[in-house]
Amino acid sequence: xxxxxxxxxxxxxxxxxxxxxxxxxxxxxxxxxxxxxxxxxxxxxxxxxxxxxxxxxxxxxxxxxxxxxxxxxxxxxxxxxxxxxxxxxxxxxxxxxxxxxxxxxxxxxxxxxxxxxxxxxxxxxxxxxxxxxxxxxxxxxxxxxxxxxxxxxxxxxxxxxxxxxxxxxxxxxxxxxxxxxxxxxxxxxxxxxxxxxxxxxxxxxxxxxxxxxxxxxxxxxxxxxxxxxxxxxxxxxxxxxxxxxxxxxxxxxxxxxxxxxxxxxxxxxxxxxxxxxxxxxxxxxxxxxxxxxxxxxxxxxxxxxxxxxxxxxxxxxxxxxxxxxxxxxxxxxxxxxxxxxxxxxxxxxxxxxxxxxxxxxxxxxxxxxxxxxxxxxxxxxxxxxxxxxxxxxxxxxxxxxxxxxxxxxxxxxxxxxxxxxxxxx
Numbered sequence: 001x002x003x004x005x006x007x008x009x010x011x012x013x014x015x016x017x018x019x020x021x022x023x024x025x026x027x028x029x030x031x032x033x034x035x036x037x038x039x040x041x042x043x044x045x046x047x048x049x050x051x052x053x054x055x056x057x058x059x060x061x062x063x064x065x066x067x068x069x070x071x072x073x074x075x076x077x078x079x080x081x082x083x084x085x086x087x088x089x090x091x092x093x094x095x096x097x098x099x100x101x102x103x104x105x106x107x108x109x110x111x112x113x114x115x116x117x118x119x120x121x122x123x124x125x126x127x128x129x130x131x132x133x134x135x136x137x138x139x140x141x142x143x144x145x146x147x148x149x150x151x152x153x154x155x156x157x158x159x160x161x162x163x164x165x166x167x168x169x170x171x172x173x174x175x176x177x178x179x180x181x182x183x184x185x186x187x188x189x190x191x192x193x194x195x196x197x198x199x200x201x202x203x204x205x206x207x208x209x210x211x212x213x214x215x216x217x218x219x220x221x222x223x224x225x226x227x228x229x230x231x232x233x234x235x236x237x238x239x240x241x242x243x244x245x246x247x248x249x250x251x252x253x254x255x256x257x258x259x260x261x262x263x264x265x266x267x268x269x270x271x272x273x274x275x276x277x278x279x280x281x282x283x284x285x286x287x288x289x290x291x292x293x294x295x296x297x298x299x300x301x302x303x304x305x306x307x308x309x310x311x312x313x314x315x316x317x318x319x320x321x322x323x324x325x326x327x328x329x330x331x332x333x334x335x336x337x338x339x340x341x342x343x344x345x346x347x348x349x350x351x352x353x354x355x356x357x358x359x360x361x362x363x364x365x366x367x368x369x370x371x372x373x374x375x376x377x378x379x380x381x382x383x384x385x386x387x388x389x390x391x392x393x394x395x396x397x398x399x400x401x402x403x404x405x406x407x408x409x410x411x412x413x414x415x416x417x418x419x420x421x422x423x424x425x
Contacts, residue, residue, distance in 0.1 A: 006196045010188045017184030022177050029173045033166055040158060041133075045117040048135040052151050055079070056139035059149075066151060067093045075099040078132075080150040081139070090147055099130050103152060110150060111136050119155070131155040221250045276317060278308035278349060282342045285321040289329070297334040300325070303341040310349050310422040312400050320396045321351070323389045324416045328355035331414070344422070348402075351418040354409050365406045369394045 055066035059081070066079040072095040080103075081091035094100030102122045111118045117135035124130070132152040139147045224247045227235070235243065282304045293300045321340070328338045336356040343350050360368060369390050393416075397404045402420035409415045 006192055010185070010192055013188035013191065014181065014185045017187060018177070018181045021180035021184060025173045025176050025180065029169045033162075033169055036165065037162055040162075041119065044133055044153065044155070044158070045135065048117060048133055048151060048153055049115055049137050052135055052137035052149050055151070056137065056149050059139060060141045060146070065091065065093060066149065073097075076154050078103065078152040080152075081147055082150075083147045084138075084145050086148065094152075098124055098128065099132075099154075102130050103132065103134075110134050114138050114148065120152075131159050220246070221254065224250060273311045273313065275309055276312050276314045278310055278317070278342055278351075279304055279306055281314060281318060282308075282321065282340060282351075285318055285325065286340050289322065289325045293325075293329055293338060296329055298329055298332055299337045301337055301339045303339060303343075305343045308342055308344055308349060310420060312420070316396045316399065320393050320418070321353075323393045324351075324353040324418075327389055328353050328357070328414070328416070331355065331357040333357065336413075345419075347422060349420045349422055351420070353416045354413060356409065356413040359408060359412055360406055360414050368406065369404075 052066075055064075058064045059066065066081070067077045071077040072093055075095070075097055078095060078100060079091065079093040080089070081093075082089050094103055102124055103120070106120060106122055109118070109120055111134055113136075115137050117133060120130075120132045120134050122130045122132070131154070133155050134150060134152050136148055136150045138145045139149050224243055227243050228247065283302065286300060286302050286304075290300045325338065325340065332338055332355040338356075339352070339354040341350075341352040341354070394404055397418055397420070400420050402418060404416065404418045407415040407417050
C-alpha cells in the first residue's frame with residue numbers, strides 16, 4: 001500500500017538525496033576544473049621560465065631578440081630586457097599595441113623575484129581584457145649577471161579553452177544530476193517500501209480487528225440495555241452500578257472501534273465533495289454542543305461569518321467540529337468560555353476553536369496529532385479520552401487539502417487553527 005504520507009516522505013527523501021548528490025557532483029566538478037587549470041598554469045609557468053633562460057643564452061651568444069616580429073604584432077609573446085639593477089632598458093619588445101601599453105601601465109604588478117612568474121589580469125579603458133603570464137629570470141654572461149629578462153605569454157587561448165571545458169563539465173554534471181535524482185527517487189522508494197508494507201499490515205490488522213469487535217460489542221450493549229430496562233429484575237445497588245459501568249465502557253469501546261475503523265480507512269475512503277454551507281453547519285454543531293457545554297458548566301460562544309461555503313464532505317466536516325469542540329470542553333475548567341470562530345480569509349476558510357484551559361506545552365504540540373497520544377494521560381482517562389480524536393481531525397483536514405495547527409490562546413488556553421480551501425482538491 002503506497003499512500004499519500006509515504007509518497008510525501010519519498011519526495012522529501014528524493015530532494016535530500018538530490019541535494020547531497022548535487023553537492024557532491026559540484027564539488028567533483030569544481031575540484032576537477034581547479035586541478036586541470038592549476039596543472040596547466042604550473043606547466044606554463046615552468047616552461048616560460050625555462051624559455052627565458054634559453055632566450056637569455058641566445059642573446060649572450062648572438063644578441064638575438066627573444067620575440068619575433070610576428071609574435072609581437074599578434075601580442076602572443078612580448079619581452080622586456082633591462083640591466084641587472086633595472087635602471088636601464090636594454091631591449092623593449094612590448095610593441096606599440098594596446099596590450100603592450102597595458103603591460104607597461106601595470107609594471108608594478110610584474111614579478112619582483114628572479115625565477116618567478118605571475119598571472120596578470122588587465123582591462124583597458126575601452127573594456128578589452130588581457131590575460132598574460134609574466135615571468136622574470138636572470139641573463140648570465142659567464143659568471144656575471146648582465147640583466148634580467150621579462151617575458152609575457154598571452155593566456156587568452158587557455159582562458160577560452162578553460163571556459164569551454166567548464167561548460168562541458170557543467171553539462172556533464174547536469175546530466176549526472178538528473179540521473180542522480182532518478183536514482184534518489186528509486187532509492188527512496190526502496191528504503192520506504194518495508195515501512196510502507198508494515199504500515200499497510202498494521203492498518204489491515206486494525207481494520208479487521210475493529211470489524212470483528214463490532215458484533216460482540218453490539219451484543220454486549222443490547223444485553224446491558226436489556227438489563228437496565230428489565231423492570232422485573234431485582235438488582236442490588238452494586239449490580240445496578242456495575243451495569244451502568246458496563247454501559248459506559250461498552251459505549252467507550254464502541255467509539256474506540258469506530259475511530260479505529262476510520263483511521264484504518266483514512267487513506268482509501270474518498271471525500272464526497274459537494275457544496276457545504278459552513279455557516280449553517282457551524283451553527284448546527286454549536287447548537288448541539290451548547291447543551292453539553294452547559295451541562296459541563298462551560299459557555300460556548302459563536303463568531304461565525306455569514307455566507308461561508310466550500311466544497312467538501314459535510315459529515316466529515318461536522319465530525320471535525322465535534323472533535324475540536326469536545327476536545328476543548330474536556331480540557332477547559334468550569335466557568336470558562338469556549339469560542340468557535342469561522343471566517344473566510346482570501347481563498348481559504350479558517351475555523352478556530354479557542355479554550356481557556358491550561359494550554360499545551362511546545363513539546364506536546366508536536367505530538368498531540370499522533371494516535372493514542374494524550375496530554376496528561378491520567379486526566380485524559382478520567383475524561384474518557386482515547387487519544388484518537390485529533391488524529392481523526394488531522395485525517396479529515398488532510399483529506400480536504402487543508403492544514404491544522406495548535407496555537408497559544410493569550411493569556412491562557414489553546415487555539416485549534418484549521419485552514420481549508422474553499423474549492424475541492
